[in-house]
Amino acid sequence: xxxxxxxxxxxxxxxxxxxxxxxxxxxxxxxxxxxxxxxxxxxxxxxxxxxxxxxxxxxxxxxxxxxxxxxxxxxxxxxxxxxxxxxxxxxxxxxxxxxxxxxxxxxxxxxx
Numbered sequence: 320x321x322x323x324x325x326x327x328x329x330x331x332x333x334x335x336x337x338x339x340x341x342x343x344x345x346x347x348x349x350x351x352x353x354x355x356x357x358x359x360x361x362x363x364x365x366x367x368x369x370x371x372x373x374x375x376x377x378x379x380x381x382x383x384x385x386x387x388x389x390x391x392x393x394x395x396x397x398x399x400x401x402x403x404x405x406x407x408x409x410x411x412x413x414x415x416x417x418x419x420x421x422x423x424x425x426x427x428x429x430x431x
Contacts (some may be wrong), residue, residue, distance in 0.1 A: 343363075
């Protein structure tokens with residue numbers, strides 16, 4: 320059995336996704352604004368950046384097997400982004416919840 324170097328695997332995965340993000344960003348820069356608006360979701364770059372940021376700290380806690388699955392993919396960042404889009408998880412639901420919670424906390428603070 321080959322030894323698995325988790326630290327190296329994490330670094331390799333991060334570097335591959337960073338290169339993928341850079342390639343995507345560069346492809347956008349070659350397009351006109353109207354081409355970008357008609358062919359891409361306006362938040363695709365931001366979400367891909369956010370996904371990559373999740374790999375910058377130790378809070379993600381992926382298993383060795385999960386890291387290997389991502390490393391086997393040609394474009395793990397794009398796969399994660401597409402999976403996020405298909406998941407039904409709503410960014411707007413999270414935003415609404417945040418607004419409600421923040422305003423309610425302020426109401427409590429104002430009443431103190």
